[in-house]
Amino acid sequence: MAHHALVVGCDAYPSMSNADLAGAVGDALAVQDWLVGPGGVPAGNVVLLASPAAHSASVAAGTRVTGEASRLAFAREVGRLAGLTDVGHADRLYVYFAGHGCGTDPVNAALSDDALVFSGFSEDDPSAHAIALRDLLAQLDQARFGEVVMFLDACRDFPYGRPFRPGGLRFDSAAGRGVPPRLYRLQSTLPGRRTYGGAFTAALLAGLAGAGAAKEFDERADRPYVVRWSTLTAYLESEMRNQEPFVSGRGDLVLADFADGTFGEVELTVSVAPVAGDSGDGLEMAVTYRDPSSFEEPRLKRPGPAPARFRVPPRRHRVTARTPSTWGHSAVDAYADTAVAVTLSRTLPDVVSGDRDPGSAPAVITTDDPAAAIMVTTPGGGTLMRGAGSVAGTLADGLYTVTVTDALGWRHREVLDVHEGSGGEVTLDLPNPPGGAERDGPLRWVGPAAAFVSSTPLFARPTEPGRPGRFVCVATDRFRATGRTAGGALTELRVESVADRWWWVAAPPEAQWLEVRFGDHRLELPAAPGLRATIELAATGLLVMYFDRAHLEDQASLVFVERAQRLMSAGRLDAADVVLGADRRRTALDGVLLGAHTPLRRLGRTAVAPGNRPYLLPGNQWGVLLDRPPHPDDR
Template sequence: MPDHALVVGCDAYPNAPGADLRGAVADAVAVRDWLTGPGGVPAEHVTCLLSPSAAGLQPGDGVATGPATFAEFGYAIDRLLQLRAGPSDRLFVYFAGHGMRTDPVNPVVAHDALLLRDFDRRLPQLGCVGVQDLVSRLEQTGFGAVVVILDACRDFPFRWSVTLGGIGFNGPATSGPPARIFLLQATLPGRTAHAGDVGGVIRGDFTVAVLDALAGAGAAKRFDDTAARPYIVDWTGLTAYVEAAVPEQGPRPRGDGNLVLATFPDGAFDPVKLTVEVGPDAVRADPALRVRVSYDDPGRAEDVPLIGNGPAPVHLDVPPRRHRVVARLGEQWNRRAVDVYTDTTVTLSVDGPGPSTQRTYTPEVSRREVTGPEGLVTLVASDPLAPIELRTLSGRVVASGVGELPAEVPAGQYTAAALDHAAREHLEAVEVLPFVATDMAMRLPDPAYVAVEHARRHAGTDPRRAVVCIAGGSDPDLVLDAPPPWLTVPLAGHPVTVPLAPGVIAVLSLLDAPVSVTLYDIAALDDERALLALDRAQRLYAAGRRTPAARVFARAGVVAQPAPVFRAFGEALGGAAGEALGHGLAARVDPADRGFLLPAAPWAVFLDRPERGGG
């Protein structure tokens, strides 16, 4: 089945005087044009709901399939749920319009809502779609991957909180695995989305950045010399580009792995400027300095060199891709590989016979001779629990590890990727040479272990008891002797329902938005390595990074060795800890309850869930 899409743009809010927009329909039409053009989605498989305002773009005939009302939106979601999609099919969902959070007083327990044309300030819940309810339903569609992009504010426009309803019938749960969800929202909670004039039309800054990324702008793309269309835009590249393009809004992605979104032929992009700076000053000023930049060309048997002469800086126009840069003055020289997709400056220290240590940039790289023709590379992260991958330029993972990664690979160009505590990816170019061992030290942000510190207070707690901690709040910890499968904790006037079991500490953190939960075995509190690994794996899982999360679990012995310190953790999730990484409690939640799940929580945590009589 070909891909499908649902595109919504709402400028008109007749029941909310003064709330009309001017750019949402224009953004939605631009997204629709990309989907039905470069995106490859058949026009008949695109549902486009548009409600223009008098001051905004008026779409031409045949563009809209209906108005952007709550009813039409619900009908569209119902149709998607009835499609017989398969694991190779993709669904794109895009919304532009007003958005809000549901609780202005207690933002950590607020939900996100999208406002449709029939939104009414007097009865706001009637025209709202809850983002978590939407995502939960899209997981049940049967598509292999669902890309959800929301250009809407996440602020608090009302004095009092709002309780959201659901979208249509709950329906039965699907028999197969839930769809992989790739979610990108325009702002952080509490912030607003901005717009500006683009060619005489008001457009959202966020959506403009998304479409620029899909068009291959800057570092949104990567070059794969093994592909027929070697320029690739994937989910990682798109989200990193958008985060950098609108930093004041703070867009944050969540996605289960990676996904290719667009490809381009060689020659599709103009050259960019590479500036090579050299140190020390005596070398920099010497006109005898030579700079050689080379790159692989799929159409040629040998690499393509570009030569520049000193003094530095040396400027060269290069095609956007991976380049090798060599700076030489007599017997002194240095080299490094660098990804150049925008105008870039690289600095080399030419003060010895080759790159014993490249001290002038992060990460530090050192090389030493070895006897075999296979190249050796060792990647070491400053964070010992950071998942690390060594990838080919096509994105194929050839080796993986946690904290440190030694690998023996054929000589060539690779990319080192490390995930920090917030599940953000850090990429570095790696050139592996024959008869050379390359050691690279990657510096990552220092991790924060607020929830772990909260849990440690209960070291020595009776393992027959269950403990709930609330980090960042004034409520006292709850310690129970015989808990039910679910425990409801009053939090800022809201019932938050968490899984609970003897021997498990559940830490609810109010420092995040929305509230998040992490689970720890009481028996693991004295095991530093196990405790931090449990925390890190759950954070990666919450960000959609399931495979790296499983690697961290394995590193701590959770999967490979079901130690007693992890037994209660697995029992709390209804199975072995390794199985929980593949499914978790959320996958087994009744469809009627899915709309109450907190977004991005790794396990089944509910907000304002009606009493279900035993969970």
């Protein structure tokens, strides 16, 4: 393997008043130490760009600093790394940035791009010292690495008063480079939010060092304590809720591992909820867990009364409690001092019935959200069950991880305890998407755009002969629209009000692209017969979705299609896979949104000119382009 890393720490912003930072260089040095240590990156493959300020951490003598944290130095290194030919699918590239970040349009947050801000940034020429995150992702998408892992510790609200367009990066055609790398991105906060004093990098390094639930115990591994992308990001989301980190990536990967015995014991406190009227006499509590060095699971016992405290190794534990006439069990991930409650019942474990294998039992995961993405995995990360809304099946006696992604993109992780005698069950009540609680039926589980097109008869009607055939719904009145044919001819389109906040645009059948302008911003959408597109300027950014006219009245279908697009925009790609995979009759997902119907199928990447594909709207694979001149290949 030939892992590489690009590490940037920028404290110095001499052209801006009171803009210097104090911790970015120190954070970059700490990340570099992790990379050349547990991260497994050869020291010679780490590029460090640093611009210290007056109060920055000192760079130790002998530390190899490639250059300043300037836009030019960064662009050169990104281009070099993207062009390496001696790396392949087994190699990984890390990119770390600590410094200022901003949106490119503080006036219209929904139309703003993320930008990384480098030393030299000034109000006189902001474009010269900033790089749009979109351009960086497009450049890295050309690399031959198998995986690209990005950690970005930067505010997304650097105070800058007027809109600007960052300078781009060199773009070379990726033809012949094979499959693009899998891209994993972790940003310290959501758009428009700020970070605080290096707390994100501190939590990141703690997680990479195996703190708390950033790790999990995998008994099959030689070094059984494993930090995976999924566990690290879940840990950071839990630890940094005040900043709300942004996570994007499909699949999982191992970032660090540790030998058994690396981490000290933790305290597990067991309480018991008895059955009404039961005295609790004869109460016995037990904790069992997996130990790769033992043929049998260690079993720790305590007599009542509860609560009882156990010293246990950090990992997943099964907890049981019983009296002569009652019994109960639970499971818990105890990677730090933890408490668990066991509810007793007079229903004792059943004998295994003849309709399932000995050692197996039914497992049921239920939510009130029909499109919630559910995954049931082993401690090693293997997927055993997946589905939307609710799933049921038969699993071997044991402990499993249930991950449920809700309509807001938040992940809920629970331990599923499948006991041979009683099975296992997890039940969750989940939040509605924006405005959903005000609606009835399936539309409670979609956002404003899908609810609007579903409830507006105009958009469900078939296109009449000789009438405009492409419709776009826009949730603002400050725009104008044109249509463009395959030959490049432009036609101004009619804009009409439909309802409060919503306007519609109709384009003639010959239009291949719709162009919507919001002031100086230009948005391009590919057109296809029978589709209805929506453009929503949401608080978290521009949200564009497509719906098949033939299915607008099928609210159950609408929930799945809308949710998948919402999850993709939120960076929850695995969850989007699960949602669409739960209803293959309507749609399927394979990196892009594909449809069982011709209109949706036309909106895959093949519908977009090759020169434009790197500039798809982030989180959106439907050929939406933003804020750049037309590419020659468009014509």
